Amino acid sequence: MDKTIAFNVNGQSRSVTTDPERSLLDVLREDFKLTGTKYGCGEGQCRACTVLLNGKAVPACLTPVSEAEKQTVLTIEGLAHGDTLHPVQQAFLEEGAFQCGYCTSGMIMGVVALLNEKPNPTDADIRSRMQRHLCRCCSYPRILKAIRQAVPQVQKTTAR
Numbered sequence: 499m500d501k502t503i504a505f506n507v508n509g510q511s512r513s514v515t516t517d518p519e520r521s522l523l524d525v526l527r528e529d530f531k532l533t534g535t536k537y538g539c540g541e542g543q544c545r546a547c548t549v550l551l552n553g554k555a556v557p558a559c560l561t562p563v564s565e566a567e568k569q570t571v572l573t574i575e576g577l578a579h580g581d582t583l584h585p586v587q588q589a590f591l592e593e594g595a596f597q598c599g600y601c602t603s604g605m606i607m608g609v610v611a612l613l614n615e616k617p618n619p620t621d622a623d624i625r626s627r628m629q630r631h632l633c634r635c636c637s638y639p640r641i642l643k644a645i646r647q648a649v650p651q652v653q654k655t656t657a658r
């Protein structure tokens with residue numbers, strides 16, 4: 499049975515009346531037109547669909563929209579401040595850490611979640627966390643470089 503589910507998305511109160519078991523990914527893309535979050539495998543295996551739920555990375559394809567009720571969701575569309583990209587976005591851009599870009603928004607959200615939890619991650623931390631994110635274009639070396647570049651920039655932003 500459909501239910502009205504209200505939650506905060508990118509700083510705005512949103513609600514949807516739908517099957518509570520429907521995936522958060524489907525609601526974000528189809529109902530809210532937030533298509534920056536990508537559908538890859540639909541099975542929790544690629545993390546192209548990563549969004550932050552209360553600051554933690556989740557695969558939106560496996561997250562029922564009911565789990566977001568009264569919670570806070572951040573998608574790639576909510577990351578920049580006006581015309582200023584988030585430092586992780588900026589680092590990916592400067593390093594050219596993508597080819598087709600399909601994995602990029604999920605990668606960036608995964609890095610933002612990692613830096614929320616560990617502001618100064620080691621390479622081992624980065625590799626261990628990011629190994630769940632697949633890039634079919636194999637841009638991994640530049641992605642790792644971008645993450646290393648983003649770390650001090652994010653630290654500067656959070657210290658302000």
Ligand code: FES
Pocket residue numbers: 536537538539540541542543544545546547548557558559560
């Ligand atoms: S689409 Fe969600 S993990 Fe692949």
Ligand code: FES
Pocket residue numbers: 595596597598599600601602632633634635636637
């Ligand atoms: S840049 Fe193409 S999948 Fe990662």
